[in-house]
Amino acid sequence: MDKTTLRNNWTKEEVEEIYNLPLLELIYKAATVHREWHNPEEVQMSTLLSIKTGGCPEDCSYCGQAARYHTNIKVQALLPTDQVIEHAQKAKDSGSSRFCMAAAWREVRNNSDFDRVIDMVKGVNDLGMEVCCTLGMLTEEQAVRLQEAGLYAYNHNLDTSEQYYEEIISTRTFDNRINTINNVRKAGITVCSGGIIGLGETHRDRISMLLTLATMPKHPESVPINALARVAGTPLENNEKTDTWEMVRMIATARIVMPSSMVRLSAGRIEMTEFEQGWCFMAGANSIFTGERETLLVTPNPGVSEDMQMLQTLGLKPMKRQAEKVMDEFETWKTNF
Numbered sequence: 001m002d003k004t005t006l007r008n009n010w011t012k013e014e015v016e017e018i019y020n021l022p023l024l025e026l027i028y029k030a031a032t033v034h035r036e037w038h039n040p041e042e043v044q045m046s047t048l049l050s051i052k053t054g055g056c057p058e059d060c061s062y063c064g065q066a067a068r069y070h071t072n073i074k075v076q077a078l079l080p081t082d083q084v085i086e087h088a089q090k091a092k093d094s095g096s097s098r099f100c101m102a103a104a105w106r107e108v109r110n111n112s113d114f115d116r117v118i119d120m121v122k123g124v125n126d127l128g129m130e131v132c133c134t135l136g137m138l139t140e141e142q143a144v145r146l147q148e149a150g151l152y153a154y155n156h157n158l159d160t161s162e163q164y165y166e167e168i169i170s171t172r173t174f175d176n177r178i179n180t181i182n183n184v185r186k187a188g189i190t191v192c193s194g195g196i197i198g199l200g201e202t203h204r205d206r207i208s209m210l211l212t213l214a215t216m217p218k219h220p221e222s223v224p225i226n227a228l229a230r231v232a233g234t235p236l237e238n239n240e241k242t243d244t245w246e247m248v249r250m251i252a253t254a255r256i257v258m259p260s261s262m263v264r265l266s267a268g269r270i271e272m273t274e275f276e277q278g279w280c281f282m283a284g285a286n287s288i289f290t291g292e293r294e295t296l297l298v299t300p301n302p303g304v305s306e307d308m309q310m311l312q313t314l315g316l317k318p319m320k321r322q323a324e325k326v327m328d329e330f331e332t333w334k335t336n337f
Contacts, residue, residue, distance in 0.1 A: 003036045004259050010214045016207050019253045023245060030252035030284040037259045042319040043311060044098060044262055044287035046132070047091035051120065052078045052103035052113075078103065078113050085123040092129055094304045095318040096290065099124050100132035100155065100192075106171070107137035114142070118149045125150030132192060137172065138180045143187035153222060154184040155192040161208035164201045181216075190221040194264070197250055198228030198242035206250060214257040222287065223261045225250050227268025242268060244276040248283045255284025262287045274310045281314060 021029070034040055053076040088099045101120060108114055117135065124131045133146065134155035146154070158177055159165065165174040184191055195209045213220055227242035247268070254263050264287035265280045272280075290307045311317060 004033050004256075006219070006260055007257075008215055008217060008219070010211060010257055012207065012211055015211050015214065015253065015257055016204075018256050019203070019207050019210075019249065023249065026249060026252045026256075027279070027283045030255040031282055033256050033259045034284040034286070038286055039319075040286075041316055042286065043281065043316050044264075044319040045094075045096045045307070046098040046100055046264070046287060046289050047087075047094075047096040048100045048102060048289050049079075049084065049087050049091075050076070050104070051084055051101045051117070052076065052105065078116060081116055081119050081123060084120045085127070088124045088127055088129060092127055094290070095308065096129070097319060098130040098132055098153070099127075100134065100153075100289075102134045102155075103136070105136040108135050108139070108142045110142070114145075118145060121146060121149040121151050125152075134192075137176055138183050140183045140186055143183045143189060147187040147189050151189055153190045153192045154180075155222075155224070156180045156184065157193055157224065157226075158195050158209055158212060160195055160199055160201050161205035162212065163208060164199070164205040168199055181220075185218065191216075191218075192222035192224065192264075193220040194222075194224035194226065194254075194266070196226040196228055196267070197246060198239055198268075200239060207253075210250075210253055210257060213254075219258040219261050221261060222264060223254050223258055224264040224266035224287075225254060225285070226266040227271070229267045229270075241271060244272055244279065247272075248279050251280050251285045252283035264288065274313060277310060278314050281316065286319075 018026070018029075031040075053074065084101065091099050101117070101124075103113075103117070108117075117133065121131050121133065130152040131150060132153040132155055133151060138146075138154070138156075143154070156177060158174070160168055162174045181191055181193055193213060195206075197206060213223060225247065227247055228239055247265070251263055251265065254261070263285050265277065265285040266289055269277060269288065288307065290304050
């Protein structure tokens with residue numbers, strides 16, 4: 001089967017036309033593209049650990065870690081390095097191939113905390129996992145330091161469209177986010193960038209956000225699609241629950257316009273049934289966050305055992321890193337030789 005061509009010149013009208021297709025037609029097209037580019041039986045298992053929680057000076061309306069909102073989130077200083085490595089080892093033992101470390105910072109500062117994060121990156125990399133960080137804004141020099149330590153991916157979400165962005169965050173600009181993504185790219189680190197639905201945005205905003213991602217010179221290797229996790233005490237705590245079909249539509253469109261990317265069914269899974277998550281996988285999602293702590297940063301998330309049960313039910317299996325696949329093939333070859 002010929003692969004769909006990768007394109008970076010999508011127009012708003014084209015993305016809009018795909019997004020507005022009748023739902024089952026859209027899912028069918030996305031599932032077809034998914035099979036051209038990926039093994040539909042594999043799901044990347046990623047574990048996310050909050051290495052520094054709460055006390056953030058930003059005002060992102062959806063986030064319980066902003067210091068200005070009165071939430072029940074307990075502020076926690078940067079975790080000790082050995083504790084982080086321990087969490088990473090447990091994640092690997094549970095089937096995760098990627099380990100992501102998140103710190104509630106506005107931006108990275110060149111201090112001892114950053115030195116410790118560099119050590120964490122080296123330590124997780126030594127375990128043979130893909131290492132990802134999300135630490136806020138990043139300069140070109142800082143990105144190079146992370147790359148030299150072995151960082152595989154950096155997460156920096158757009159959150160929403162450029163037009164709606166100011167309604168959600170006032171403490172940094174949309175361009176700040178694009179600059180950080182550019183710095184990550186220049187350093188040779190892969191990009192993880194997506195957004196959130198359910199913030200009060202329109203369908204046009206969702207299309208615009210996908211258009212920004214799909215017209216980057218290189219598509220993000222990982223595109224997380226999040227449903228708003230409504231946190232008590234934040235300005236968006238009373239927003240309505242995101243409809244699952246809206247998630248499916250968003251995932252399917254992302255899959256079609258960015259065929260080579262990993263599309264991650266991210267926050268919001270705790271409110272979805274196994275059945276609903278199944279539709280998301282059918283629409284082209286091939287990555288999830290899982291974890292022993294059963295939280296996604298500071299919001300609830302299904303645990304490893306539930307996720308493994310779901311994969312079994314759906315006939316899916318955890319994805320291995322490319323290096324592990326090569327070793328498995330070599331062992332098979334040796335056995336048959």
